[in-house]
Amino acid sequence: MKEYAETPVWGARKQRDTDDWSFGLWAPDADEITLHLDGRQQVMAKSGGWHVATAAAEQGILYGFERDGQVFPDPASHWQDGGVHALSKLLDPATLSQPAGWRGRDWRSAVIMELHVGTFTRDGTLKAAARRMAEIAAMGFTGIELMPLGQFAGNRGWGYDVVLPYAVHPAYGTPHDLADFVRIAQTHGLMVIVDAVYNHFGPEGCVQKQLCPAFFDETRETPWGGAIDFDRPEVRQFFLDNATMWLRDYGVDGLRLDAVHQIGLPGDTAFLRTLADHVDKLDLGRPVHLVPEDERNLADYVIDAPNMRAQWNDDYHHAVHTLLTGESFSYYAPFAVDPFGDLVTAMRDGQVDQGQERPGQHEPRGEPSNHLPPECFVNSNQTHDQIGNRARGDRLISLTGPGQVRIVHALLALAPFIPMFFMGEEEGSRAPFQFFTDFDGDLARAVSEGRKSEFPDFANEDVPDPNEKSTFVNSRPYDALEDDAAEWRELTTHLLNLRHEHVVPLLISGWKSEQVERLSGRSMSARWIFEDGALEIIFTMEGPPGSLGRDTREIYYMTDDSGAGIRVGVSEG
Incomplete structure (x- = not known):
């Protein structure tokens, strides 16, 4: 062990041209943190709220941080030796495959497929997904949006219960598998966007609660657990460094930012602007695309902040969904009053809710968005949210039949907004995408019961148990080929070819x-x-x-x- 001589950083970082690694943990209320490294132990030096150390080691060596007699993985672990409670493994980003001549894509050329690695193929791995990138690109897609990749408890899950956001979920593969996936996708002209969860941590294995409880704002809660204290610069740095990792070390092209309305206080966009400025200063030599999901329908920061390209536009989805299904429960209620009128508004202004009062809505939300160009809105007819948060995970085509779905499929593909399709949608898959987890004991029972109680406004249906493996298996869109799959693929390919030939040049x-x-x-x-x-x-x-x-x-x-x-x-x- 050596004396630490760097500015403190989260986690373990390989130092240039030496065998040394720097280790850092922000735990201001801890009197002592001990580094465990390959059977060795050393009390880390405390500097302000940081605990720091330097030591020689090789990639793959196990390490952890001890507090009050218990050893925990690194909150900024890039690689785990098993589950979320296992020790962490050292990873040198220099060993990840690096881009070869990739210069990114203009955002206005984006045609996105959202996919979940675990259900995209039977293997559920990044290696298997990479083998399908050529055919996805051949259909006319230019971007892949990967649902969260950070590690969560168990093997199966959507990824939004992430607790180790730097570590690639091991069921999907290794960090090197992810780097290879990105390179292969980009070789086929596909930009890669990673869904980043910066608004909360999952309920199992959240090591920050034990090592650095000051990470959280005890005065607030999110719908998914304790709120993160973004007023602290050390907390902001944790997530800024995470963004740097995805963009620089793995070479991804952008981040989809989950539920940013739960980052900071209501109405706060300070961290989003800080993130955009931070990313802009990375100077990666290619375009970077930040795409927030923001229930508040705030508009100005999308065009003010650098690299902030567009928002997920749920309003468009809700208008299309209620128009085709006639459903009026839950958050569909305001859109069911005049769904076609809302669709007209979405085609004109992007967002529907722009601060006006609307029947069926508790209070107004949003601000005017008509001044934003069409490429500032990611429109979709289906997403993981809008399928998976139904009681049985029904796709739109299963609710209405293929006829009208083909028409809105064409509308999505050829309108000037950025189109996003959910995996399987391109070939008319009827397979559900259900909510699935892999918890044990009391947490598993709580999740199962909670899932059933989520749907008082929905039709009385049997809700699949999230922890049953069959719920996960049934969510694979390509396991059973639909009779009209080839017809749908031909339609999608034709529409996307038309988009690239006629619509994209106009947008640019x-x-x-x-x-x-x-x-x-x-x-x-x-x-x-x-x-x-x-x-x-x-x-x-x-x-x-x-x-x-x-x-x-x-x-x-x-x-x-x-x-x-x-x-x-x-x-x-």
Whole structure:
């Protein structure tokens, strides 16, 4: 062991050109922290609230931090020797495969597939997922959004119960497997976005509670547990360094930021702006894309903060969902009043809730968003949230049938907003995506009972037990090939080819304005003006769509027996 001589940092970091590693843990209320490293022990030096040490070691060596007689893994562990309670393993980022000539992609070219590594293939691994990247790219996708990769308790889960956000979940593979996945995806022209959970920790294995309880704000709670104290610079640094790890060490192209409305106090966007500035200063030589999920519908920071590209636009989803299903329970209630009118608003302004009062809503939310260009909104017809948070995880196509779903599939693909599809959607999968976990004992029982009690407003249905392995297995979208899967894949490929040929060049030329008009109860005309031309869409649920403008060249037309239709055209500037 050697005297520590660096600025304190979270976790273990390999020092350049030596065999030494620096170790750091912020635990201001701990009198003493002991480093355990490969059978050796040393009391760490305390500097302010930090406990620090330097020692020579090799990659893969096990280590942990002892407090009050108990040894814990590193809260910033990059690699675990097993589950969330195991010791941590040293990882040198220099051993991860590095990008070879990848310069990223313009955000406006994004066509995203959201996927969950554990259910994307039968193997449920990053290696198996990497083998499918060529076919995903061939369909016209240009981006992959990976649901959270950080380690959580057990083998199965969505990833939002992460407790070790630096460590790749071992059921998916090793850190080196993730680096290889990123390189393979980028070789096929796919940017990789990682879903980052910075708003809470899961209920099992949260080592911060034992090692550094000052990490949390005891005066607040989130819907998922204790609130994190983002007023502390050491806490902010923990997450800023995590973002750096994904972007620099693994070379990913961006982060989807989960539930940012639970980061800091209500209405607070300070950390988001700090994160955007931090990422901008990394100077990675390629575009970086930050995409927050924000229930508050706040708009200004999306265009003010560098690299803050777009928001998940649940409003668009809710309008489409209620329009096709007629459902009006829970958060769908305000959108069920006039779903087509809300869809018109979403096509014009991006978000629907913009601070106005709406029937069925407890209180107004949001702020005006019409000044934002279309690429500032990630639209979707289905996501893990909106499928998986149903009682049985039903997909939209299972609720309504394929007819009208094909029409909104085309609308999503060809409208100028950033389209995102959930894995399996591209081939019309009917497989559910259910809520699944892998807990034991009292926590398993609590989660199972809690899941059942979540749905008082939903139809009375048998809710699958999250801890049963069958719930996880049933959520694989590609296990059973649908009879019309080939037809759906052909449709998706055709639509995405049209998007890249006609819509993306307009987006890249620069947005100027839009003209969106409700023609009747369930028909609309939308025209977006760009520097190099215009995109026009006629969308109807009442029969064949009407004619495009006289200067508009038709590129796509579809009708369905259900009475829905879409007509799409472009015109030059």
